[in-house]
Every structure is written in C-alpha cells, then in structure tokens.
Amino acid sequence: MTLLELKNVSKCYTGTKPALSDVSFSVKEGEFVSVIGASGSGKTTLLRCINRMIEPSGGEISFNGIMVSKLRKSGLRKVRTKIGMVFQHHNLVERLTVIENVLHGRLGYKSTLAGVLGIYNSREKKQAYEILEILGILDLMHKRCDQISGGQKQRVGIARALVQNPKMILCDEPIASLDPGSSKIIMDYLKNICSDRGITLIISLHQVNVALNYSHRIIGFNKGTIHFDGPPSRLSPGRITEIYGAEQITESYEHSLAEAAG
Amino acid sequence: MPADIFANRRKNIFLFLAFIAALTTGSMVLTQFDPVNGLISILKAFFWGLSNFYPDVQSLSHITDILVKLRDTILMSIASSVAAAVLAMALALMGSRSTRIHVFFTYFSRGIGSFFRNVPLVAWAMVLMLSFSQSSLTGFLALFFGSLGFLTRAFMETLDEVGESTVEALKATGAAYYHIIFQAVLPSSLPQMLSWLLFMIETNIRDATLVGFLTGTGIGFLFDVYYKSFNYHVASLIVIVTVITVIAMESISNMVRREIL
Amino acid sequence: MTTGPENKIKFSGLEKPVTRAMIVIRLTLSILAVITFYSLITLDYGSVNIPRAVCDTLNNFRTIFIHPFSRRLSIPDIFYEILVTIGLSILITVFSGVIALFLGLLGARNLSPKRVTSAVKAFVAFIRAVPSILWVLIFAVSAGLGSTAAVIGLSFHSIGYLTKAFAECYEELDRGVIDALKSTGAGWWTIVFQAVIPSSATYLLSWTFLRFELNFSNAVAMGAAAGAAGIGFDLFMSSTMYFDLHEVGLITYFILAFAVTLEIIAMKVKSKLKEK
Numbered sequence: 178m179t180l181l182e183l184k185n186v187s188k189c190y191t192g193t194k195p196a197l198s199d200v201s202f203s204v205k206e207g208e209f210v211s212v213i214g215a216s217g218s219g220k221t222t223l224l225r226c227i228n229r230m231i232e233p234s235g236g237e238i239s240f241n242g243i244m245v246s247k248l249r250k251s252g253l254r255k256v257r258t259k260i261g262m263v264f265q266h267h268n269l270v271e272r273l274t275v276i277e278n279v280l281h282g283r284l285g286y287k288s289t290l291a292g293v294l295g296i297y298n299s300r301e302k303k304q305a306y307e308i309l310e311i312l313g314i315l316d317l318m319h320k321r322c323d324q325i326s327g328g329q330k331q332r333v334g335i336a337r338a339l340v341q342n343p344k345m346i347l348c349d350e351p352i353a354s355l356d357p358g359s360s361k362i363i364m365d366y367l368k369n370i371c372s373d374r375g376i377t378l379i380i381s382l383h384q385v386n387v388a389l390n391y392s393h394r395i396i397g398f399n400k401g402t403i404h405f406d407g408p409p410s411r412l413s414p415g416r417i418t419e420i421y422g423a424e425q426i427t428e429s430y431e432h433s434l435a436e437a438a439g
Numbered sequence: 440m441p442a443d444i445f446a447n448r449r450k451n452i453f454l455f456l457a458f459i460a461a462l463t464t465g466s467m468v469l470t471q472f473d474p475v476n477g478l479i480s481i482l483k484a485f486f487w488g489l490s491n492f493y494p495d496v497q498s499l500s501h502i503t504d505i506l507v508k509l510r511d512t513i514l515m516s517i518a519s520s521v522a523a524a525v526l527a528m529a530l531a532l533m534g535s536r537s538t539r540i541h542v543f544f545t546y547f548s549r550g551i552g553s554f555f556r557n558v559p560l561v562a563w564a565m566v567l568m569l570s571f572s573q574s575s576l577t578g579f580l581a582l583f584f585g586s587l588g589f590l591t592r593a594f595m596e597t598l599d600e601v602g603e604s605t606v607e608a609l610k611a612t613g614a615a616y617y618h619i620i621f622q623a624v625l626p627s628s629l630p631q632m633l634s635w636l637l638f639m640i641e642t643n644i645r646d647a648t649l650v651g652f653l654t655g656t657g658i659g660f661l662f663d664v665y666y667k668s669f670n671y672h673v674a675s676l677i678v679i680v681t682v683i684t685v686i687a688m689e690s691i692s693n694m695v696r697r698e699i700l
Numbered sequence: 701m702t703t704g705p706e707n708k709i710k711f712s713g714l715e716k717p718v719t720r721a722m723i724v725i726r727l728t729l730s731i732l733a734v735i736t737f738y739s740l741i742t743l744d745y746g747s748v749n750i751p752r753a754v755c756d757t758l759n760n761f762r763t764i765f766i767h768p769f770s771r772r773l774s775i776p777d778i779f780y781e782i783l784v785t786i787g788l789s790i791l792i793t794v795f796s797g798v799i800a801l802f803l804g805l806l807g808a809r810n811l812s813p814k815r816v817t818s819a820v821k822a823f824v825a826f827i828r829a830v831p832s833i834l835w836v837l838i839f840a841v842s843a844g845l846g847s848t849a850a851v852i853g854l855s856f857h858s859i860g861y862l863t864k865a866f867a868e869c870y871e872e873l874d875r876g877v878i879d880a881l882k883s884t885g886a887g888w889w890t891i892v893f894q895a896v897i898p899s900s901a902t903y904l905l906s907w908t909f910l911r912f913e914l915n916f917s918n919a920v921a922m923g924a925a926a927g928a929a930g931i932g933f934d935l936f937m938s939s940t941m942y943f944d945l946h947e948v949g950l951i952t953y954f955i956l957a958f959a960v961t962l963e964i965i966a967m968k969v970k971s972k973l974k975e976k
Contacts, residue, residue, distance in 0.1 A: 293890055466794075514743075
C-alpha cells in the first residue's frame with residue numbers, strides 16, 4: 178500500500194540553484210528507503226519537505242492519502258504526530274533527562290494545557306519504558322542528556338520518534354556524527370524497527386556502503402534531481418559515479434557493490 | 440519507577456512558584472503596595488497620556504529653552520564621563536593584575552571602585568548640593584563620582600583580559616614598565632575601554648535627568664518645573680527630546696563600536 | 701621595469717598601517733576631549749565660591765564618613781527601611797520578570813514573525829530610552845507620588861531591559877531542539893514550556909538577578925526623588941530637611957553594605973553566566 182507519494186516536488190531558495198527539481202516517487206508501507214547523494218544534493222531538503230519543516234515551492238506531497246502540502250496548522254500537526262523524525266545532531270533538550278526527552282514525542286497528541294504542563298498518562302510512560310528497554314538504554318532513564326554519549330543520545334532520539342507510534346520515520350543523516358561501532362548499533366535498531374513494527378523508514382545517508390547493506394531501496398540524488406531509484410543490487414559503480422560525480426569514491430564501494438549484487 | 444521524575448519536577452516548579460508568590464505578597468504588605476490601585480493607575484495613566492501627554496503647538500514655543508538645557512545636560516554627561524575615565528584609567532592601571540606594582544593596589548583600586556559605585560547617585564547629589572548648591576557643577580561632580588566607580592571596575596576588567604603573559608613576555612625582553620603599558624597593554628585594551636566610555640556617557644545622559652531633578656540643573660530640572668505646574672504638554676516634549684537624544688547617542692556609540700571592536 | 705627611489709622600502713620608523721579602526725578611535729577621543737574642555741570652561745558655576753565649596757564638601761565628607769550616627773533613627777529602623785526598599789525591588793523585579801518572560805518570546809526572531817519581533821524590539825528600545833525618573837513621574841500623575849508610582853514606573857523601565865535580554869537569550873537557543881518538537885506535532889505553547897524555557901532557565905534567572913541589583917539602587921533613588929517608601933526617602937529627609945549629615949552617613953553606609961553584598965553575589969552570577 179502506498180504510504181507516501183511525491184509528485185513534481187521542487188524547492189527553490191531565492192537567488193541560488195533549486196535545491197529540489199521535479200522530484201517524484203512513492204513509498205510503500207514497511208519499506209526501508211535510503212536517500213544518498215553528495216552534500217548539497219537535496220537529501221536534507223527532501224526529508225524536511227515531507228513533513229513540511231521546509232515549505233516546498235511546488236508539487237504535491239501526500240501521506241496516507243492526505244495532501245500534506247495543502248494542510249493548515251492543526252491538520253499539519255496531526256500528520257506530524259504520525260511521522261517521526263531523527264536528527265543528525267540529536268536535537269534533545271540537554272538539561273532534561275532521557276525519559277523526559279523520550280516522552281516529548283507524545284506532546285503532539287496533547288491539548289495545549291496538557292502539553293504545557295507536561296502531563297503524561299501511565300500508558301504512555303509504560304510504552305516509553307518498553308521502548309527504552311528494546312533500545313538498550315533503560316538504565317539511562319534518569320540521566321541528563323548532556324551526560325550520555327553520542328550513540329546513546331541518538332537512541333534517545335529514536336525512542337522519541339517511536340513513542341509517537343508513527344507510520345513513518347524520517348532520519349536526517351542519523352549516523353553522520355557517530356563512530357563506526359555506534360553507527361552499526363543504530364542502523365541495526367532502525368532495521369529491526371522496520372521489520373518488526375512495519376514502520377516505513379526514509380533515511381538520508383552519505384555512507385553508500387551502509388545504504389547498500391541495510392535498505393530495500395536506494396534513491397540517489399544529484400543537484401536536486403533523482404538519478405537512481407531501485408534496489409541495492411541494481412546500483413552499479415557507474416551509477417554511483419553519476420550520483421556523486423567522482424570516481425575515486427566509487428572504487429572504495431566496489432566490494433560492497435559486489436556483495437549486494439551477489 | 441518512571442513516574443516519579445515528573446511528579447518530582449512538577450513539585451519543584453510548584454515550590455519555586457510558591458516561593459516567588461510568597462516573596463511578592465510579603466513585599467506588597469511590607470511596602471503597602473496595593474495591586475488593585477496599581478492596575479487602576481496604569482489604566483488611568485494610559486488614558487491621561489492619550490489625552491494630555493503630547494506636545495501641542497503652544498509647547499513648541501518652549502523648544503529653545505529645552506534645547507539649551509539639553510545641550511547643558513549632554514555636555515555635563517560627556518565631561519563627567521571623560522574626566523572620570525581619566526582618573527579611572529590611572530586607578531585601573533595601578534590595580535590591574537597585569538600592570539600593577541604591588542598586590543595591595545588591586546585591593547585599593549577595587550575598593551575605591553566599589554565604594555564610589557555603590558554609594559547611590561542620590562547620596563552624592565544631595566551631599567554635594569549642600570556645599571555647591573544648585574549649579575551645574577553639582578551635577579557634574581555627582582556624575583563624576585558615580586562614573587568613577589563603574590569605570591574603574593570596567594577598566595580593570597579590560598586590562599586583566601590583556602593577560603599577564605603578554606606583560607611577562609615583554610618584561611623578559613628588558614622593556615621598562617611604562618614602555619610595556621604604552622606599547623602593549625593600552626593599545627590592546629583601548630577599543631574595549633572606549634566602548635565602556637561610550638556606555639558610561641549613554642548611562643550618564645539618563646542619570647543626568649535624575650541628578651538634574653534633584654539638584655536643579657539641566658533637563659531634569661526643566662521637566663520638574665513644567666511637571667509641577669501641570670504643564671504636561673511641554674513636559675511630554677521634554678520626554679520626546681530626551682528619548683531622541685538617548686537613541687541618537689546609542690546609535691552613534693554602536694556605529695563607533697562596530698568600527699573599532 | 702624601473703626601480704626609482706620611490707619604490708625603495710623606507711625604513712624610517714616602521715609605521716604601523718593606519719587602520720580604519722584607529723582613525724575612528726582617535727577621532728572619537730579627540731571629539732570627546734574637545735567637548736570635555738569646552739564644557740568644563742563653560743560650565744555654569746552659579747555663584748559658587750569654589751575653594752570654599754571644596755572645603756565645605758571635604759568637611760561634609762568627613763562628617764558623613766567618619767562620624768556616622770543617628771539620633772532620630774535606630775539601627776533596627778534603618779534595617780526596616782532597607783527591607784522596604786528591598787521589597788520594592790522584589791516587586792519591580794518579579795513584575796517585570798514575568799512580563800518580560802512572555803514579551804521576550806514575542807521579541808525572539810526564532811519564535812515569532814519578523815514584524816512582531818521588530819515591533820517589540822522597537823517598543824522596548826523606546827521604553828529603555830526614557831529615564832527611570834520620568835517614567836515614575838508620568839505614572840505619579842494618576843497614582844500620586846509614592847511607592848505605587850515608583851513600582852509601576854520602575855517596572856516599566858525594567859521590562860525594557862529584561863525583554864531585550866530574554867529575547868536574545870531565546871534567540872541563542874539551539875534551533876534543532878525547537879525543530880525536533882515541531883516535527884512531533886507539538887503546538888507553539890507546548891514547545892515554549894517544554895523546550896524553550898527549560899533550556900534557557902539558568903540564563904533567565906541570572907539576568908533577573910542582575911536586574912534586581914539595579915532595581916535596588918533605582919528604588920533608593922525613587923525614595924529620594926519621588927517619595928517612594930524606603931531608605932531613599934530617609935536619605936532625602938536627612939539631607940534636605942534635617943541637614944543631619946551624621947544620619948546621612950549612617951544611612952549611606954547601610955546602603956553601601958547592602959549594595960556591595962548584592963554586587964558580590966552578582967559577580968558570582970556573572971561568572972557562572974560566562975561559563976555557559
């Protein structure tokens with residue numbers, strides 16, 4: 178079932194080349210999609226247009242049958258509760274504890290008063306508890322977020338997205354600030370979330386080998402347009418060069434490519 | 440238990456707010472402040488302002504008087520700030536960690552600075568008025584003493600920031616004390632100190648109104664005259680002129696700051 | 701290629717390049733110096749005999765600072781009056797703090813639309829430009845001279861400063877945190893109370909305390925100038941009505957003591973702020 182559909186989406190910032198031009202694709206429920214491309218190719222812009230954190234200049238975006246591009250404030254907030262977002266720099270409230278940051282994911286569901294006062298019911302707290310356990314950070318529950326490592330912070334970010342009970346999670350370069358060990362842990366968790374809970378994942382990455390190892394489908398961007406859209410097995414060195422515009426990068430991926438194809 | 444932290448945090452916030460509320464109510468009782476009366480006055484003031492507190496054609500005839508007094512006030516503010524700056528510079532050089540001759544002077548300069556800064560401006564104004572009576576000199580001296588305290592502290596902080604290591608390095612080359620001050624310490628601290636001086640002038644223009652009010656000089660005094668005779672139209676003109684002056688002074692200072700910092 | 705004398709490097713005193721900054725500094729200092737000399741010369745000395753006035757002043761200082769005591773007021777009395785003044789400052793600080801908390805949100809570029817922030821910033825700049833005494837006198841028209849006018853007037857003035865400080869504080873907030881909560885679908889008020897305020901809390905409190913110190917000295921001034929209650933009023937009475945300089949001395953010392961205490965605490969607060 179198609180969950181997300183983009184038709185001719187474009188984004189222009191004044192005075193510069195367009196960040197996105199004529200982008201169209203659709204995503205099915207439960208798909209694990211990686212978006213790759215060089216810096217400035219439009220990956221981040223794309224993700225943020227989907228939940229309208231950035232306003233697209235043209236085109237249509239529909240999520241779960243609703244036209245996101247046409248929604249007003251309250252409708253947009255409702256849609257956002259169903260879309261989770263994980264950020265490169267975690268974007269946690271550092272002064273607050275892990276559990277408080279995780280439960281922030283529920284704020285979109287609350288009335289203004291309940292949200293302001295931060296009133297969470299026991300069902301929500303129990304769910305947060307369980308999510309923390311699955312992500313292996315239950316013991317950090319009461320620690321302040323400025324006292325935990327980068328990998329742990331990112332797991333808190335993922336937990337915050339999960340507690341929303343979203344249909345889809347957008348991850349904007351989630352492992353860019355992490356070392357290889359922590360990156361693998363995060364990607365494994367994301368893969369499990371997708372397969373166990375059927376949550377659609379769209380992840381922007383600049384590590385092509387990670388994309389090859391984990392995704393069902395890869396979309397390659399170059400200067401705001403899609404240059405590749407298909408399963409990892411079909412991603413050849415030639416296509417990678419097209420996407421990144423540089424040969425030496427491609428050579429380092431040949432091993433991963435061989436694995437994916439074989 | 441996951442539940443506790445939220446209850447805890449809510450309790451802490453509640454306690455904090457309760458403390459503030461208690462402090463406020465206590466203060467209201469202590470100072471006999473009536474909040475209801477207060478709110479009503481604000482509304483009354485608003486309506487009065489709209490109907491009375493604006494310059495009318497007649498008040499414009501007083502503009503020459505106002506401008507003369509304004510000029511006096513501005514001159515007084517600048518002169519007192521600059522004079523205080525000169526003395527403060529000496530005190531700061533004596534007392535700053537980087538340039539002092541002896542530790543004792545740090546306490547001395549800091550003490551003088553703190554003393555002059557914390558004696559309220561009104562006290563200076565009142566006391567000086569007893570012997571100098573109502574002349575611009577009184578205002579000048581009051582502002583002078585007030586500024587001296589603030590600038591001494593500010594300049595000392597600036598000099599401290601230059602750092603002992605710079606001074607040490609130059610000492611090792613055999614440079615004399617005065618050479619070090621004039622070739623290294625002063626040049627690096629000059630922009631920041633000028634910025635403080637400008638800030639002092641801005642502050643003094645505002646304070647000059649208060650001092651003038653108490654000592655019968657400058658624009659503050661003029662306001663008092665018209666205010667007490669219920670001539671609110673002219674009084675409002677004075678306020679407007681003061682605001683323009685302050686904002687102009689701030690803009691000039693900011694322009695200078697942008698160039699030098 | 702000719703190498704005439706004008707192309708040789710001159711070593712006559714290694715001149716530093718004349719930068720624009722230096723020109724501005726020298727120009728500003730010269731202007732200020734000229735103005736200072738001019739005003740000192742044209743200063744209205746009234747009919748004051750300067751040497752005698754200086755002598756008198758020094759005598760007065762001696763009385764005030766070396767022989768402070770009071771027949772009229774007892775030490776507990778003075779303590780009480782200072783407490784009243786502190787009470788005034790607390791009211792001013794709390795009122796202006798609460799209002800600035802919300803007004804600052806409207807003035808922060810990352811939280812409100814540009815037109816609103818510009819309007820708020822201009823409005824507060826105007827408030828700041830009006831000297832505190834004038835604010836108090838303006839409100840004294842409807843409230844009468846006294847504590848009420850002083851509190852309202854000084855609160856207004858304080859709002860001008862705190863709103864600017866708070867707005868800048870909010871603007872420094874990491875944009876990502878606000879983005880994160882926006883993406884979960886949380887509303888504006890929720891984002892304010894769940895992210896903006898907790899993250900800036902320390903900063904806000906520090907600025908509020910710094911303002912408290914200033915409000916205290918303002919409250920003293922208003923006691924003297926506008927009939928507000930507290931120690932300022934006593935100061936005014938002793939010097940202008942009773943001419944009792946000994947009392948002035950005692951009062952001044954008390955004010956000094958409290959002000960210095962506040963200053964010491966304020967310095968500690970400032971260094972904590974700098975750490976952030």
